[in-house]
Amino acid sequence: MTFIITTPLYYVNDKPHLGSVYTTIICDSIARYKRLIGEKVIFITGVDEHGLKIQRTALEKGLSPQDHCDEISSIFKDNWNKWDISYDKFIRTSSKVHEKIVNEFFKRVQDSNDIYMGEQKGWYCVGCEEFKDNPDNNSSLQCPIHKKNLEWKNERNLFFRLSKYQKEIEKLLDDQEFIEPKERRNEIIQFVKRGLKDFSISRTNLEWGISVPNIERHTFYVWFDALLGYISALSDEEDSFSLEHSSKFGWPADVHLIGKDILRFHSIYWPAMLMSAGIKLPKKIIGHGFLTREGQKMGKSLGNVLDPEQLLTKYGTESVRWFLLKDISLGSDGDFQDRRFVDIINNDLANTIGNLLNRSTSMSRKWFENKTPSFFDDNENTILKITEKTIANYLKYFEEYNLDSAANEILNYSIKINLYLNKKEPWSLIKKENNIQEVKIIIYNVLEASRIIALLLKPLLPELSIKIIHQLGLNDKSNKSWKEELSWGGLPKNNYLPISKPVITKLEYE
Numbered sequence: 001m002t003f004i005i006t007t008p009l010y011y012v013n014d015k016p017h018l019g020s021v022y023t024t025i026i027c028d029s030i031a032r033y034k035r036l037i038g039e040k041v042i043f044i045t046g047v048d049e050h051g052l053k054i055q056r057t058a059l060e061k062g063l064s065p066q067d068h069c070d071e072i073s074s075i076f077k078d079n080w081n082k083w084d085i086s087y088d089k090f091i092r093t094s095s096k097v098h099e100k101i102v103n104e105f106f107k108r109v110q111d112s113n114d115i116y117m118g119e120q121k122g123w124y125c126v127g128c129e130e131f132k133d134n135p136d137n138n139s140s141l142q143c144p145i146h147k148k149n150l151e152w153k154n155e156r157n158l159f160f161r162l163s164k165y166q167k168e169i170e171k172l173l174d175d176q177e178f179i180e181p182k183e184r185r186n187e188i189i190q191f192v193k194r195g196l197k198d199f200s201i202s203r204t205n206l207e208w209g210i211s212v213p214n215i216e217r218h219t220f221y222v223w224f225d226a227l228l229g230y231i232s233a234l235s236d237e238e239d240s241f242s243l244e245h246s247s248k249f250g251w252p253a254d255v256h257l258i259g260k261d262i263l264r265f266h267s268i269y270w271p272a273m274l275m276s277a278g279i280k281l282p283k284k285i286i287g288h289g290f291l292t293r294e295g296q297k298m299g300k301s302l303g304n305v306l307d308p309e310q311l312l313t314k315y316g317t318e319s320v321r322w323f324l325l326k327d328i329s330l331g332s333d334g335d336f337q338d339r340r341f342v343d344i345i346n347n348d349l350a351n352t353i354g355n356l357l358n359r360s361t362s363m364s365r366k367w368f369e370n371k372t373p374s375f376f377d378d379n380e381n382t383i384l385k386i387t388e389k390t391i392a393n394y395l396k397y398f399e400e401y402n403l404d405s406a407a408n409e410i411l412n413y414s415i416k417i418n419l420y421l422n423k424k425e426p427w428s429l430i431k432k433e434n435n436i437q438e439v440k441i442i443i444y445n446v447l448e449a450s451r452i453i454a455l456l457l458k459p460l461l462p463e464l465s466i467k468i469i470h471q472l473g474l475n476d477k478s479n480k481s482w483k484e485e486l487s488w489g490g491l492p493k494n495n496y497l498p499i500s501k502p503v504i505t506k507l508e509y510e
């Protein structure tokens with residue numbers, strides 16, 4: 001069984017912003033988790049390169065759309081490498097294989113009698129690449145998301161018979177598992193209830209797009225083109241790849257992770273298009289919330305956009321990952337506040353997790369000849385129960401894509417272990433010779449708990465996880481599976497410990 005997870009294919013009008021970094025990091029953690037539990041994973045990301053928005057951006061820069069796309073696409077790839085994103089496929093919608101898939105798909109939809117020529121009149125947001133419903137209700141005729149003026153369009157376009165799929169889409173939405181979180185599902189259900197309207201899938205007077213076969217001057221609407229990137233991404237650029245083969249390559253996707261603003265496209269238009277073409281539907285769509293900054297929407301005009309590259313240079317991947325994964329519940333909006341960010345990193349990673357490791361390795365080195373303690377097993381281990389419960393909760397949360405709860409589970413466990421250490425006071429016990437066995441057990445327990453913490457951190461903070469493992473004198477490559485590694489007692493006794501050094505540096509608030 002292959003597990004396929006996708007990010008949206010990002011528009012290349014600009015380099016990645018914090019919103020795209022956020023989605024990509026969540027997908028990365030889920031992909032890493034699935035690999036750790038032994039699944040074969042295909043993690044797809046990529047870029048959405050066609051359409052009016054990109055054509056205009058290129059023109060403003062005095063570049064050809066292709067040159068502009070080449071430049072921004074490579075910036076995306078570079079960024080994902082800097083953020084240590086473990087993607088398997090990176091699809092560009094300007095690629096040949098993608099064009100081939102779009103054409104093949106269109107043919108199937110045409111054969112299902114779902115395409116007709118009609119008149120498209122309406123107000124269009126170039127930022128969203130979408131016609132807006134009832135903009136009359138909106139006195140300023142502005143896009144509520146982009147705060148830019150809508151443009152009036154009146155063209156003869158090809159239409160897709162979305163209305164034909166009303167019943168099937170309603171049925172699909174009956175499945176509680178299809179859209180998450182629940183509130184988002186309800187919004188979509190209400191929208192569908194109002195009746196689905198056919199939508200146009202081609203544009204005239206737009207050169208930067210895939211030409212519609214045999215229909216002059218028409219290029220495909222960017223969404224009709226981009227969504228198919230999720231399938232063409234599977235191709236490995238093979239000439240022989242076709243829709244026919246998609247299931248052999250793992251289709252359908254298990255999870256499309258997207259922002260809430262593009263949920264309609266993914267949970268209504270996309271499934272209907274796939275139904276028309278006779279292709280399997282993705283299993284789940286997760287719509288995450290929006291990031292704001294100090295309570296305000298981020299925007300160029302407000303001058304409060306957080307540049308992810310600057311964050312990365314200043315704080316490093318692990319701090320930003322921890323904040324985004326642990327502090328924001330998947331589905332809810334999240335606010336990035338500088339002070340809160342610094343406090344969370346210092347409290348959680350430096351003071352709680354880092355300090356626990358530092359204290360316990362230092363004591364062990366000092367008292368047990370630079371090694372982990374060696375002793376005969378005791379069968380009364382209270383830590384064992386807490387550990388087992390933590391692991392069980394953590395796995396359950398990950399299975400539910402409840403990443404913030406999984407992260408909090410690790411943090412709470414670390415707090416409990418710190419408390420255990422403080423309560424036991426091995427630094428007082430060690431003063432008496434006959435307490436040595438007890439001290440050994442306490443120190444071993446804390447070191448072993450740190451090993452478990454490192455393992456649990458692996459899908460969330462891969463770099464920090466490895467640093468902790470090394471500090472425990474262990475190798476991060478193991479013959480055992482991750483789940484096997486998670487059983488208590490994996491830390492060898494009487495094993496050399498390297499000189500203790502902080503695995504995470506405290507951040508300063510500026």
Ligand code: MSP
Pocket residue numbers: 008009010011018019020022023048226227228229258259260261262289290291292298
């Ligand atoms: N190209 C389309 C997706 C096509 S998928 C076949 C697109 N691209 S986008 O670059 O504009 O947006 C990509 C993602 O970024 C979306 O999921 C969107 O929700 C997300 N975000 C944009 N701003 C955001 C925040 N401020 N916070 C969190 N995510 C945000 O749409």
